[in-house]
Amino acid sequence: MIVCHQHRFIFVTTRKTSGAAIEAALATACSDGDIVSATTHAALTQYQPGDWLRLMTRGERARLDRHQSAAQIRSRVGDAVWSSYFKFCVERDPWDKAVALYEQRTRGRDPRPTIAQFLAKARPESLSNFPLYSIDGALAVDRVIRFEHLAAELDAVGHLLNLPAELFQAIEWPQTCHYSAVLGPAERALIEAACAPEIELFGYGFAEVAPEDR
Secondary structure, three states: OEEEEEOOOOOOOOOOHHHHHHHHHHHHOOOOOOOEHHHHOOOOHHHHHHHHHHHHHHHHEEEEEOOOHHHHHHHHHHHHHHHHEEEEEEEEOOHHHHHHHHHHHHHOOOOOOOOOHHHHOOOHHHHOOOOOEEEEEEEEOOEEEEEEHHHHHHHHHHHHHHOOOOOOOOOOOOOOOOOOHHOOOOHHHHHHHHHHHHHHHHHHOOOOOOOOHH
């Protein structure tokens, strides 16, 4: 999450959408007084038990949760800033996103669960980004960048916000296998249920890939 006062924008960081890399790039356009989740300390009232343990044993202050929701950010910055700043985020095909989440969270586990086992135990909120960029079920940001066109759409937003032209050039866009190669009917249905709002909002559809192209 980033709130940049100089360029008057708010970036809502979503899951498995290159959020950390985009945050790092946007942070270079920020200055003192801006809010960057990677460097801004969380309020003590937001601490979890593990945060208190690190503070007491190592003296380390907890950072803001990167995935602050739109409602949380609005509460933090106030209605005037929230309503007047340009707010944006990135969304990704929900089936593609689920495969990327599986790859990240099970990498190095032995034995490694199957994707069906992983998804059966996954919390719906970890699969869907919609609660992060909506408030009371309604879209709360000015622009949702589609991950499928990430480079071009980031450049367009950068131009709109008068950010340096080279800001996003160092970002490496991750690649995963096509989800139709690993998701069966049960997994597809589970993701459809968890991500129903964004599927309806953006018209996502499960894309089959011919076996010879997998």
